Amino acid sequence: MMASRRRKPKWQLEIAKLHINELLDLAENVALKDEYLARRYVEHARRVAKKFNIRFTREQKLKFCRKCNTYFVSGKTAIYRVNPLTKSLEVRCLRCGYVRRYRYK
Ligand SMILES: [Zn+2]
Numbered sequence: 516m517m518a519s520r521r522r523k524p525k526w527q528l529e530i531a532k533l534h535i536n537e538l539l540d541l542a543e544n545v546a547l548k549d550e551y552l553a554r555r556y557v558e559h560a561r562r563v564a565k566k567f568n569i570r571f572t573r574e575q576k577l578k579f580c581r582k583c584n585t586y587f588v589s590g591k592t593a594i595y596r597v598n599p600l601t602k603s604l605e606v607r608c609l610r611c612g613y614v615r616r617y618r619y620k
Pocket of ligand 1: 580581582583584585608609610611612613
């Protein structure tokens, strides 16, 4: 990445977003083979997001555990469940047990 100490111009934010997408893709690719490495990618993506004040999209947020950074693979590292009563999608991290609920309409 190019280092600049000035304020962050828009194009830099765009690059950061691409970078985050890339890191999450990488995490997905290694998630089944190397859970630890996948976590490192997620951590890195979150660091970039924080640095550039970029919010993860709803879809991206569903892909990893905000507690332990585990990349979610359905049935392997996480369980997705739809709860019609609360109208929410529940994602349970199988590593740390954290449950996150996302409301849907
Ligand atoms: Zn977790």
